[in-house]
Amino acid sequence: QAKAAGRNAIRLFDPGLLEQMRARSQLEAELRQALSLGDLRLHYQPVVNVAGGVIGAEALVRWQHHERGLVAPGEFIPLAEQTGLILPLGRWVLQRACEQLAAWAGQPGLDELVLSVNVSARQFRQAEFTDQVRAALRASGARAHLLRLELTESLLLTDTEEMIAKMVELRAEGVGFSLDDFGTGYSSLSYLKRLPLDQLKIDRAFVRDVLTDPNDAAIVRTILALARSLDLRVVAEGVEIDEQLHFLRQHGCPAFQGYLFGRPVPVHEFERACRPAA
Ligand code: C2E
Ligand code: MG
Ligand code: MG
Ligand code: MG
Numbered sequence: 001q002a003k004a005a006g007r008n009a010i011r012l013f014d015p016g017l018l019e020q021m022r023a024r025s026q027l028e029a030e031l032r033q034a035l036s037l038g039d040l041r042l043h044y045q046p047v048v049n050v051a052g053g054v055i056g057a058e059a060l061v062r063w064q065h066h067e068r069g070l071v072a073p074g075e076f077i078p079l080a081e082q083t084g085l086i087l088p089l090g091r092w093v094l095q096r097a098c099e100q101l102a103a104w105a106g107q108p109g110l111d112e113l114v115l116s117v118n119v120s121a122r123q124f125r126q127a128e129f130t131d132q133v134r135a136a137l138r139a140s141g142a143r144a145h146l147l148r149l150e151l152t153e154s155l156l157l158t159d160t161e162e163m164i165a166k167m168v169e170l171r172a173e174g175v176g177f178s179l180d181d182f183g184t185g186y187s188s189l190s191y192l193k194r195l196p197l198d199q200l201k202i203d204r205a206f207v208r209d210v211l212t213d214p215n216d217a218a219i220v221r222t223i224l225a226l227a228r229s230l231d232l233r234v235v236a237e238g239v240e241i242d243e244q245l246h247f248l249r250q251h252g253c254p255a256f257q258g259y260l261f262g263r264p265v266p267v268h269e270f271e272r273a274c275r276p277a278a
Contacts, residue, residue, distance in 0.1 A: 028083050031063070031076055035088055039064045042096050043264035046273070047116070047235055047257045050249060054274050056114035058150070058257065059097045060264045061089070081122055090123035094136045100267060101142035109274040116148045116178060121155040130169050137173070144174030148198065151177060153185030156195060167196045178235075183219055193230060200227050204238020204258070210247050217247070224251050 034040060041064055047056040063071040080086040097117045104110035123129065137144050149170070156163050167177055176198040179187075183203045202223050209216045220236070227234035236248050239258030248256065262273060 024079065027076065027079055028085070030065070031080060031083075031085055031089075034063055034065070035085065035092065039066075040089065040092060041070075041266065042093065042100070044100075044115075044267055044270040045257060045264040046262045046270070047114075047255055048261045049255055052261070054109070054113065055255065056116060056148075057270065058116040058118075058264070059093065059100070060118070061093055062264075077120065081120055084122070086120050086122050087126065090120060091132055091136075093117060094119075094133065095139070098136040098140035098142040098147065101146050102140040105141075105143070107271075107275070109276050110271060112146070113274070114146050114148050114176070116150050118150045118180065119155075121152070124151060124155055124163070124166065125159075130166055133170055133175060134173060137175075145176070147174075148176040148178050150180040150201070152180050153182070153187050157186070160191075160194075164194065164196060171196055181237075183223055189226070192226070197232055199233040199235060201257075202234065202236045202253075207236050207238045207244055207248070207258070208240075211243055220248070220253075221251050224253055228252070 041062045042059045043062055044057040044059060046054045047058065049055050061073050061077075063073075063076055065071050077086070080089050094117060097115055101113075101115050104113060119129075126132070133147075133149075136142075137147065171177070177196065178199040178201055179195070179197055180201050181203040182200040183206055200223060202220060206216045206219050206223075210220050211217075224234060226232075233255065234253060235255040235257055236244075236253050237257050239245055239248065239256045239260045241260060244258075245256060245260060262270075265273075
């Protein structure tokens with residue numbers, strides 16, 4: 001039908017779609033520029049233990065846009081994935097996170113924090129990914145055992161053996177691995193057992209409704225039991241209220257992340273909250 005329309009085929013396009021494409025390519029150009037101008041930031045969100053002590057942080061990228069202010073990753077990570085900009089972006093995040101880890105060495109309240117860094121599928125699949133991580137560690141002087149990479153289940157579903165080999169290689173250096181948004185994918189128990197993981201992160205969708213939805217409560221309990229039997233650490237994401245924390249603690253969850261304990265904040269604010277009071 002498009003062919004029959006000949007030179008006027010463009011009319012078959014929805015003008016809304018055209019507008020969307022224009023907005024997308026503008027965003028892409030701006031993101032490319034943001035990378036070269038240094039307009040990306042890392043914010044840090046605390047991970048706490050049952051005593052409420054900060055044991056780690058997750059590094060979360062933000063884009064400081066000249067007009068739009070601070071832009072959340074949900075608005076540009078998917079585009080970065082599609083365009084390949086995720087590769088330089090991901091490398092920058094990794095380097096910046098390692099520099100931060102190195103800067104925390106020897107500082108009271110910060111010295112032993114484990115820093116989690118999100119790694120996207122395309123980034124992890126690069127042939128040189130393991131070299132990149134080693135280079136970031138070496139250049140910064142960060143201690144590898146304090147770096148934890150967050151992967152998603154879907155990333156590990158294809159070329160699983162190859163992905164496992166990369167994980168094994170980095171684990172030999174001391175780097176840890178966390179399975180992010182756990183429970184939303186399709187991992188079977190036997191599959192999970194094969195992965196060289198350190199930690200599961202319970203997706204916040206389950207934590208959100210844990211008090212009202214019996215299915216979600218059952219899923220959370222199952223993940224906690226699973227983590228125990230596989231000898232994995234586990235963190236509950238998206239803890240916002242005391243009642244959720246209470247439920248999680250009651251069922252043996254050892255670590256938590258969420259607005260109840262702190263939102264992702266710029267590094268100086270995060271450090272202020274972690275340093276012991278003088
Ligand atoms: P994620 O890795 O699952 O990160 C947790 C997200 O949940 C963060 O959103 C965090 O701000 C939010 N969150 C934490 N606690 C709560 C809570 O109590 N309630 C609610 N409603 N939300 C909470 P953020 O920073 O917008 O990041 C969204 C996603 O973007 C991340 O999900 C991650 O998949 C991706 N992302 C962030 N930074 C990076 C990065 O440096 N590289 C890559 N590849 N992806 C990133
Ligand atoms: Mg994450
Ligand atoms: Mg998550
Ligand atoms: Mg996520």
